[in-house]
Amino acid sequence: MPELNRLPATRIVSTALDGAVWPENRLVLRTAADELLIIPPVADVSSVTSHDPYAIVVEDASYAGVWLGADEAAAILRRHCEWRVTAQRPQFAQGAIAGIATKLWLEADRVLFVVPAPYAVEFEERIV
Amino acid sequence: MNEFQEKLVHFTWPEPKKSYDVVIVGGGGHGLAAAYYLATRHGITNVAVLERNYIGGGNSGRNTTIIRANYGIPEAVRFYQHSLELYQTLEAETGRWIMHQEKGILWMAHSEIGMQQQKARAAINRAFGAKTEFLTPEEILKVCPEIDLTGGGVWPVVGGSYNTEAATARHDRVNWALAEGAMMRGVHVHQKTAVTGLLMEGNRVTGVQTDKGPISAGIVMSAVGGHVTSLAAMAGLRLPIRTHPLQAFVTNHYARTFHPIVASTNLLFYVSQTARGEMLMGAEIDPQPSYNYRSDHHFLQSCAFRATTLLPFLRDLRVLRQWTGVCDMSPDYSPIMGKTSVDGFYITTGWGTWGFKAIPASGEQMAQLIATGETPEMIAPFALSRFAEDRLMADRGSAGTH
Amino acid sequence: MRVIVDQKPIPFAPGDSLLVAMLRAGEHPTEGGCLCLGGDCPNCLATVDGISYVRTCQVAAKPGMVVERHPADGYPLLPDDSRHRAEVHAHNHHCDVVVIGQGESGRAALAEAEAAGKQAIGLDVANGQEAIGIYSGPLVVARTAAGMLHIHAAEVVVATGAAEIQPVVPGSELAGLFTSRAAEQLTAAGLDLGRVVAVGTPPAGIECELASGDLLRFEGEGGRVTAVITQSADGSENRYPCQTAVVGLGLYPRDALTRMGHQLPVRAVGDATREADLPTCPGEGIICPCSGVSVADLERIWEQGFQEMELVKRATLAGTGTCQGGVCTPYLRSFLLAKGKTLQPAFTARPVNRQLTLGEIAAGAHHHPTARTALDGEHRRLGAKMERSGGWWRPWNYGDVWAEYWAVREAVSIMDVSTLGKMIVSGPDVLELLERLYPTKVSTIKNGRSRYVLLLDERGYVFDDGMICKDSDTQYTLTFTSGGSSHAEMWVRDWAESWGLDVRILLQTQRLGAINVTGPLANELLARAGLDNPPPYLGHIEATVAGVPCRIFRLSFTGELSYELHHPVEQSVTLWRGLLELGQELGIRPHGLETLLKLRLEKGHIIVGQDTDMDSTPRRLHHEWAIKLDKEFFIGRQAVLRTNKIPLDKQLVGLEMVGQPAGYAPLEGGVIWHQGNYAGIVTSATYSPALGKTVLLGWLYLQNGELPTEVEIEGKTARRVEVPFYDKEASRARA
């Protein structure tokens, strides 16, 4: 049974996300036009705050996630995902999976499933 | 030959006249009932019911036919209990078989707070004349042995309210019995006649425009469900009605052994078995307002899932047919009945997902209003003016979807 | 290889459907009726492995399958239970084109799509895929032995072909009748049909006698056909003795799926698009075998004044059985055409097109998930009774409500309040936004301070409450109720957007855990946890508590000295355990929702949703103090000004029971009477050990313009009193 763990991240809400640059070794999920999730957290957010002094920047562990191999992920999506995940990789996508709001980061050979931590237990139960 | 065919009702379809004392727009249950009670209680028969399609083709012929009085505010409990009682005698009164069956309805609770609410419902019901009791899980099992009290391990049943006089009746036959009863006394019903406008003189209606020509009338009553908003707009009247789709489905026919009507206040579905043995099921309204009649998969899937959680035996039943109606919802989840600010233009609307049970009482009361010009006490709280006067009939928790 | 039919084993050949196996063994699944082998009629239905209404011609025979005939009289029984049946899974497929039906035209459509470089899927019952409906999307739902297929396609091609028209004459309910195609299939499967007489278009490749003239009736013996009777043009009758009668009366498009797909990207090809042959409606016979409707019934109902297709269907019930009008529709249309001189359309096509069980349709569905706080495991370990509330699992109590109660009132207690809605709003326009949203003067809240607020909708009704906390001149923290927070979030976002204000919004409910520390010993506990300078009443500070960085808000819902500790959610467990550990000597105990409901009631604090209704104006709630009408604008202000002019009809008031024994509390939601008249509803009630009496909140209607001072509840006297009931001077919370 896949086990989800909290994902420490930096979460930023800002109007200046477009030009921002981040270290290579970070996963940067653009969850909304004005919202970013950076996993794991970054210390330096000046590329946003220098343009937007009002940016909200917080340490955030409200999501839980798990990496799964491409095949296992595909099997889960076939059973639990009603919407189309296009073939392009890498790719970010979000929508309901097994009835729970989920964010996906898809790479060629693996996929990160991210759900709000309060639903992690139920998500685990549902995708077995 | 099958015993459920209609054998008694005879319709007559006269030619339309140019003028009537009363024109009722909409040949659903509410329009037909008003005509029926005008004719039977007040001897007013120079009346036409105008229906744009065929009678009972709207929600009155698409609903899940649940009649109950377990409402949450005194005015509503009294009104629906009265309607429930009119239903109990409608068969004898009309001499027509409406397949009225007393079944009792269970509203199951799945939490401490939910249980408290059902106890309160039972209390307020009894205070205003409806027969509702609170049942423990063990008592629920006696009423409905098929229930899985563990709720599939997810939604355990902790208690419920039981409105013992709740019933069902065959929707078509109710519509027809009322239509025929009105016709027999001289009321005209015209099908395939759509009202396209109101005729006005100053602030008074003088008749209706139809796709077959104008018809004049002393009083016009709208019973067109949610379509009233466009009718009323013609008279410069704004109504706080929004229209939402509501769906239902039935299974094939099975021997009749499932007696009660069962609903869950958390899982939001309800089930009963029809006289012909189909299991009839419904769930909540579509959250998006629309006039879309398309049946949708998510509804069927999710309703089937929730229903089988509490009634596992349903899992092996075969679905026969799914359908959709569009419901006229008011902001406070209570109907709107009575006069409007336009002289001679009366409305009955906002029946939402629960107006089948109200057909006799709404018809009787609206007929009295038309006959006397005075709003009867029983429906006065439901007047349109309540929104301007800040007197909502807030009863969301009772609207259910049935 | 054998299947069991009504407890009798019968052999079957590879490739046999259940129906073919039965016919091979000389068995008939039903009393009779013309068999089509195409899934279009109701004449092969039986109960298969416990599931009734299965079309045996559509199910491949497998060893050990159990077939039971439906009762000849009445309907099959409801199953006792189906809990043993394995869950059916859904499989999602996404493609460009799905073609339903893999006959000639279906294969062509599939090939064409593939040639155009499209990703295409072809379905056919012959391959075990029964399409049951087309829904918006478009979504095609199909049943297979391995589960349900949910095919999300850009385009749907319906190539379901045509059904054969069934005979309707006296005797059409006999056994031994087949459509042409059925006869061809049976012959191909090696069945001996005996002496065959064909009516209409004869079957291909079957030796048979052709009956000339119009079909008049079938004659039979012991339920089986023995002769076909036709009528010649001159009126004379011809008799053709037979063992099997085969009818070729024309075709009717299988267009139900196409009609379901109306206004969706759905098109039909091949026979599914053909014109319907309209057979003449005979003078007698059963037109609807499912509901047992005869031509005589149609004649009668027409005379009764039922003349619209839909009314005829509803009055006779023709077309409402398992085949959904498959057999009767052509005849109904020709009957009504002959009577009324107009051709009426077939009735609305409604899913489901093919039969499937609730278990199958439910495949892929889930319940609404219920959220768990980071402390969920802690509560369960402590033996809490957990309840769903506001979309979360919350501890209701930990076994002893009154012990929890006294811990708050006399010592110290903690509660998991992580579920509170928490939001950050930041930006140059933040003050402007909040001034417009809230009925309080937001500008007078100082840095580091908080204020209780009501949230009003445009009609001036209260829909939530919470706190506004000022973090800096351009940033505020807002809180909402646990259940109301998702609605409140939309409310803030929608208004900010429609006013075009420059703000950034983060709902951080799930990022921050929150623990309420409450009780007269709260300061003592916090001191032990390392906090020596707690904030003043309605202030907030940042500090470390039990090693966890916290934002500490001082406010009080319980009526005692209280601090809400907001902290990173991943450290909730550390903080929770730390506090319980440090508080042991102080008599600490956690408390649940049940206890909180009592504590706050003693203070007269309302719970939005429980004590409010959808028409609760601030005036009705007796909360005018929270509304600053001298502000120029806030949402709901106009409505409040307007409704304030209408005479007050009811108000939420405090009540206490007179002379009732300890422990008594009337039902919440129960009725309040005044001199025999309805006077209102109890919204909250509890016995208060601290006060030694029973206290309530409730809606009370004014009687003759006055709020009654004495009322009756459950036959007992209650007196109207001012709230709060407990600690009127609020000295404890402000201590």
Ligand SMILES: Cc1cc2nc3c(=O)[nH]c(=O)nc-3n(C[C@H](O)[C@H](O)[C@H](O)COP(=O)(O)OP(=O)(O)OC[C@H]3O[C@@H](n4cnc5c(N)ncnc54)[C@H](O)[C@@H]3O)c2cc1C
């Ligand atoms: C799926 C479903 C399940 C339901 N279940 C229940 C239940 O279990 N119990 C319950 O009590 N209620 C239930 N209801 C609600 C109930 O069906 C309705 O509230 C009730 O039928 C309303 O009756 P009506 O006469 O107002 O409207 P309708 O029956 O809709 O009649 C309105 C008529 O007006 C006609 N019309 C519209 N515009 C014009 C025009 N311009 N000119 C002429 N004619 C016009 C329409 O064609 C229609 O025939 C359910 C509804 C649905 C959709």
Ligand code: FES
């Ligand atoms: S024989 Fe099976 S459906 Fe007709």
